[in-house]
Amino acid sequence: MIEKIKVSEDIRRPLVFAHRGLSGIFPENTMIAFKKAISAKADLIELDVTLSKDREVIVIHDDDLDRTTKLVGSVRFFESEILKDLDAGSWFSKKFKKEKIPLLTDVLGLIQKSKTDLNIEIKSTSLDDSLQVDSIENLVLDLIHQRKLKDRILISSFSWECLERIRNLDSKIKLGVLVGEESGNVQDAIAFGETVNAWSIHPSREDASEENLKLIEEKNFISVVYTVNEIDDMKKFLGRGAKGLFTNFPKEMRKLVKR
Numbered sequence: 001m002i003e004k005i006k007v008s009e010d011i012r013r014p015l016v017f018a019h020r021g022l023s024g025i026f027p028e029n030t031m032i033a034f035k036k037a038i039s040a041k042a043d044l045i046e047l048d049v050t051l052s053k054d055r056e057v058i059v060i061h062d063d064d065l066d067r068t069t070k071l072v073g074s075v076r077f078f079e080s081e082i083l084k085d086l087d088a089g090s091w092f093s094k095k096f097k098k099e100k101i102p103l104l105t106d107v108l109g110l111i112q113k114s115k116t117d118l119n120i121e122i123k124s125t126s127l128d129d130s131l132q133v134d135s136i137e138n139l140v141l142d143l144i145h146q147r148k149l150k151d152r153i154l155i156s157s158f159s160w161e162c163l164e165r166i167r168n169l170d171s172k173i174k175l176g177v178l179v180g181e182e183s184g185n186v187q188d189a190i191a192f193g194e195t196v197n198a199w200s201i202h203p204s205r206e207d208a209s210e211e212n213l214k215l216i217e218e219k220n221f222i223s224v225v226y227t228v229n230e231i232d233d234m235k236k237f238l239g240r241g242a243k244g245l246f247t248n249f250p251k252e253m254r255k256l257v258k259r
């Protein structure tokens, strides 16, 4: 049964996070998916980053290339020169065969020219055992600082250690705590969020009970639920009080919530 939506000012404010860009209709984590998310008036684009062999920050979700390109193997074994020319669109539809794996710096250039902000999710598998000069945390922050985009970026990760390292490097940048099996539950995330002065807590749909969303709000964090694609589900989680949703269909969510 669909839960009743609370008709209040709150429903107008939740943030539309375009999950991997407008990935319901375009190949995920590609420039076309990001440009279309901007056209759909998403508040933020969400994307995933990892490192290539030569330690460029690459935009791709999986650790392996197999699902979204025509190469097989781990991303981290390939140089960025090879990765950036791979066809990252054909797997979705032949008409997107010209789409490539973006470098984070290219997406930041796009964000600079738009009104849509960016949520960079750092994949846990891209982390070094300790923080090196060329660790992904330092590389991502350097790129953000070079583009002077600090105020428009939210960094998230399932690795809370990564978030802690980021906070030690930058006392101001917005942090989002992802809640997943590998980390801890919502209450743990709230406690951790307080130690790093996080901006948001990101529970999965399963963890996004009304009670948990309320706990997050009571501690003054923004709750952002992943990943919500059906309109009835969008209404359900917004009705429970979510302050943002990750969705592959930002245009549909934008029809529900005013900017």
Ligand code: G3P
Pocket: 019, 046, 048, 061, 121, 156, 178, 202, 226, 227, 246
């Ligand atoms: O950041 C929210 C969501 O993207 C986390 O899951 O697997 O889609 O990266 P995943």
Ligand code: CA
Pocket: 046, 047, 048, 121
């Ligand atoms: Ca993600």
